[in-house]
Amino acid sequence: MTMSQRLREPIFLTILAVAIAGWLAFLAMWINASGQVGEAQNQVALLTTERDTARNQLAEREAATATLADTQRQITAKQEELAAITENLESMQTDLGARDQELTALAANIEARRTELADIEETLAETQTQHNQLSQERDALEAEIATSTEQLNDVGSRLADARGQEQTTTAALAKLAEEAATATASLAQTQEQLQTARSELTTVQQDLATQSARQEEMGTQTATLEEQVRTLEERRAQVETEVADYENRRNELQPQVTELTRTLAQRSAELETLETSIADARSAPATERFTATSGISLLLNGDGRFEMENAGRSVTGTYSRSETELVFNDGTGAIRGASFPMTCPIAANDNGGFTIEEAEGCPLGGIEFNRG
16 A cells, blocks of 8 residues: 555544644643743732832831831920920029119119219319318408408507607607697697507407407318318218229129020020921821722822722822812822823812712722721
8 A cells, every 4th residue: 555545544634633633732722821821920020019019118108107206206305395495494584584683773773873972072072162262261361360460560569659759758848848738739649549559459359359260160160171071082982982893793794694695595596496396397298098998098198109009909109189189190000001190080078088079081980088
């Protein structure tokens, strides 16, 4: 039997058909297995990515929790420090007020002492003027006494002359009898002059006694004024000493007041810095978490990033939010064909969350998110 005849036999054809069918089945199975392996590898890669994303998110949450706790501790510490600084500031302000009152009292006392010193100097000047006037009056009295003494000496000379004339007249009586009448008249005149001279002498002596009494009185007044001058000078020296003492105390207190002022300014600056730190800490953006009844959870971080999870799948990216819409940007993860940016209109609900309304390009329409 030839080869062509064998090829035409049914059994050979059947075997050949079975072989061809087997190879075709093997080829189909191999192609199918290759596709399943590729899909399995893609799923493994996707699961690996989701696992890494979940780990990163867990690390970020732990870091955010630690940062929040640290921030709260810092706020507590800053508040305690603020209370201590405030108490210290109030104490320093009270001390500064007391020092200001003491300084004001010292300044008033110094001013009073200066006024008293000016009054004393004015009184001293008046006393000195009176002393000068009394000295001038004393000099005038001494001049008058000298004049009276000269007048008394003149009267004595005139009395001596009168006595000489009387002796001459008596001697001339013996020789000049014929001139008796004239001599008698001359004697009478001389006696009158003598009486006048005696009266003048008495008056001068009285004036001299009066001037002596006035001189003694002026001496007493001068001694009294000199004593008052010495007393006023001692008082002025005492007041000057007190003024110098007050000025020294003021100079001693001035650096303390300056130091208190500088410390107060420094504490005020520290207080402002602390208040700024507390305000910055309080104004730091917070993280908001929302959940839906369908099991979807939405995390809106204060740094403008979001994270959405559902059944173990998550999508992350950035977001912007207003009162009427929520816009998702740069979404990565299990997005399943969703396009970004995704703009979804929202409306606030009674649970502190919001409801996403139906809109084109927003597959989350109709989902209600509640806070917590």
